[in-house]
Amino acid sequence: MKNIPPLTTLKCFEAAARLGSVTLAARELHVTHSAVSQQLSSLENTIGIALFVREARGLRLTEAGRLYALEIRTALHALSSATHQAQGRPEDDELVIATLASFAVHWLTPRLPDFRRHYPHYRVRLHTSLELQDLRQGFADIGIRMGRGHWPELTQKKLFSDELLVVAAPRFICGPHQPTPAQLVASPLLHSTDAPWAEWCAIAGIAPQALQSPALTANDSNVILAAAVAGHGIALERRSLVAGLLARGELVQLSPLTVPYPYPYWLVWQPRDSLSQKQLHFIDWIQEQVRRPW
Incomplete structure (x- = not known):
């Protein structure tokens, strides 16, 4: 491609146009004031267009400079994005x-x-x-x-398909007997945004109105599981996520009743x-x- 100024020149121009100052552009790019000034002069000479009006307080873009700066900023962003994408693609191994x-x-x-x-x-x-x-x-x-x-x-x-289990920390429910469904829904509940407690109530034969207001709601099951392990309440969570916690004794299943997970x-x-x-x-x-x- 012809008539493309050097990348360093364009980066200096974009920074100076955005910041309105050679000094600030030099500081951002970690170069000297004179280096930026030389790049700007070189760019104007190369393309034959006045891009700035030099004033006592700094630089002011001409209309041609303003439009050119918008296009260069877009082009530099595209170059950065393309480089990031190339770096992010998996290697063979x-x-x-x-x-x-x-x-x-x-x-x-x-x-x-x-x-x-x-x-x-x-x-x-x-x-x-x-x-x-x-x-x-x-x-x-x-x-x-x-x-x-x-x-x-x-x-x-x-x-695979999944299902939802009612779980809590072993110390959360005291006593030798498994709590009844009514006792469970009267306890502090930890709600994932996609956990259908109302469906579990229907399977358990309990009116959804018996559900307590959630002690905690989160859109990330990691948060809910961390709260459950810490003993903050009862969670209705996917078997795929709690199986390891159950095997290690960090959580216990409080009811044999499960709910099919729709996703x-x-x-x-x-x-x-x-x-x-x-x-x-x-x-x-x-x-x-x-x-x-x-």
Whole structure:
């Protein structure tokens, strides 16, 4: 491409245009005042346009300079974004998995040593978020999502369905007997935003009006589980998240009654003619993990 000024020159121009000062631009870019001034003069000479009016108090953009600055700022942002995307794409020996933090902490991470034993040549990187991550950009090799499926432009394979259990810390409920459903709903309740306590009440034969106001509500199950383990109340949470806590005795199940969870887990990936070897290895491995007992 011709007629493109050097990147250093454009960065100096963008900073000076945004800050309205050569001094401030030099400070931001960690260069000298004279270096920025020379770059600005060079740019104006190169493109043959006056970009600034020099005034006693600093610089004032001409109208042509203002419009040019907007375009250059957009272009520099695009360059930065492209570089970030290139750096974020997985390398051949790196497996990047996008999923929910709660699933990563309580289900996936405890099992990853087994994956490493089978496939020690892969480096695993987890990218966690409460938001759906756009896998079409190639930042992750595979995603594990929770929902009803039918995400456009992605190949998806159901991993497993889940159910909700009533759990609390062992010290929260005292006495040798399991509490009745009425006693449970009269206790301090910890609410995930997607935990249907009303459905559990219907299964237990209790009017939803008997539910206490939640002691805590959170949109992240990690918060609810931390509060439950700390003994702050009773939670209705997914078996996939509490199975390990139950096995270690950090939580106990307070009722045999369970509620089907309406959102299964899915494997999702970019559609292509053939999957990479690392994708195939991970899919085979995680399906085998799902077949094992909780």
